[in-house]
Amino acid sequence: MAKAVVNTTSPLAGRRLLRDVNRLLASGYRTTVDDDMANLDVRFEGPLGTAYEGGVWTVNVAMPLEYPLMAPRVRFFTKILHPNIDFTTGLVCMNVFKQAWSASYDLVNIFDTFLPQLLRHPNPHDPLNHQAAAIMKHSEKLFYEHVVLCLRMYALPVFLAPSDLVEEGLEKRSSDLSLSDLLSDEDDDGDDDNAAALTAPPSAGADQVGD
Incomplete structure (x- = not known):
């Protein structure tokens, strides 16, 4: 892979993104990263004790220029049935991330906390599907x-x-x-x-x- 060109004009934000991507890789998530770090494809397993247990999904994370001040856009490439995930596009309801996201969170939080909680507690009152x-x-x-x-x-x-x-x-x-x-x-x-x-x-x- 070519040397990464970070998807930001801020050196400070660039160092933060590089750190967060490396932390995600070190956490054991199988991840493919674009050269400019604008997109990541991550292997995500369904949380234990839920109907999604045993499933394996490829989840795309699109990094905004304003990261970490703005939450990444998350979508499932692999089809999944969930009221807060669009079945056709795989997009996750952004309300889930906008309401909870802060600059102190990183990519590991998405896969360790946000997505598992979303699958454990579907909300049919704010649906995309x-x-x-x-x-x-x-x-x-x-x-x-x-x-x-x-x-x-x-x-x-x-x-x-x-x-x-x-x-x-x-x-x-x-x-x-x-x-x-x-x-x-x-x-x-x-x-x-x-x-x-x-x-x-x-x-x-x-x-x-x-x-």
Whole structure:
């Protein structure tokens, strides 16, 4: 990799960014860093004791020129089902970081604290994925079942073939709800109606595959 050209015009801020990137690397996070340190791709594992446990996501961190005074922009490259994360773009709700961020925090805080807390405590009342928020408001149990379904489709460290997913009861439903319906990020004023349609678990009513 070429010598880093820090993404800032301030020598002091440049030293801070270099320090924080090195601290992230030293903390054991598998990270790819652009030469100008403007973007980092970080391997993030789901927190233990949550529905996201066992998943592995690639998370992109875009560093603003005003870092550390301004919070980085965080987005999931790997698909994830969460009411505060846009399913299509992977962008994390910036309210999460703007309200909590201060110049005393660094990149390690994002992956040790902010993202684990976000996955442990989804907030359906400030959603980016409105369908995910609707199902969580209707039934947390059903929401977490679909989190696991999505995790196994996109975020397992070892790829599972479709036949493996079917054997584990994770086949895509062909009845009243498709996975694409659930994962839609479109705002819908009929959230209550959508939630009412999501009363069956993921495997309920699925057509038998291979008959």
